Amino acid sequence: MIDFGYKIQADRQINLDTTDKDLANFVRKHENSFNICIGCGTCTASCSAGNFTNFNFRKLQLFICRGEIADVKTEIAKCMLCGKCQLACPRGVNTRNVIMTIRKGLEEQL
Ligand code: SF4
Numbered sequence: 001m002i003d004f005g006y007k008i009q010a011d012r013q014i015n016l017d018t019t020d021k022d023l024a025n026f027v028r029k030h031e032n033s034f035n036i037c038i039g040c041g042t043c044t045a046s047c048s049a050g051n052f053t054n055f056n057f058r059k060l061q062l063f064i065c066r067g068e069i070a071d072v073k074t075e076i077a078k079c080m081l082c083g084k085c086q087l088a089c090p091r092g093v094n095t096r097n098v099i100m101t102i103r104k105g106l107e108e109q110l
């Protein structure tokens with residue numbers, strides 16, 4: 001095969017009508033500020049874990065909203081709960097508590 005310097009990625013469509021929303025609903029119920037996250041990514045620039053890994057809070061937020069629970073489980077272990085993202089957030093999202101709530105939800109196997 002000729003190497004053009006890029007390759008076609010596998011199709012990655014997500015049917016939001018059929019994804020698992022239990023964890024997202026659990027987080028929204030127990031940490032209200034999750035509802036006002038606009039996915040702006042300001043927290044991403046400040047993420048301590050993002051200095052060492054490809055983790056950031058915004059990616060986690062997207063995985064939860066899309067119901068991609070396997071990816072949430074993989075990613076959330078990388079957060080060090082330092083709280084820098086919370087200081088940077090223009091919406092006042094309680095990011096540390098969001099992460100703690102996600103962990104609690106995963107423990108309860110939602
Ligand atoms: S900075 Fe706040 S509003 Fe923006 S993506 Fe992060 S948590 Fe959401």
Ligand code: SF4
Nearest residue numbers: 047079080082083085
């Ligand atoms: S609390 Fe977690 S997501 Fe937020 S800046 Fe620290 S390592 Fe990143």
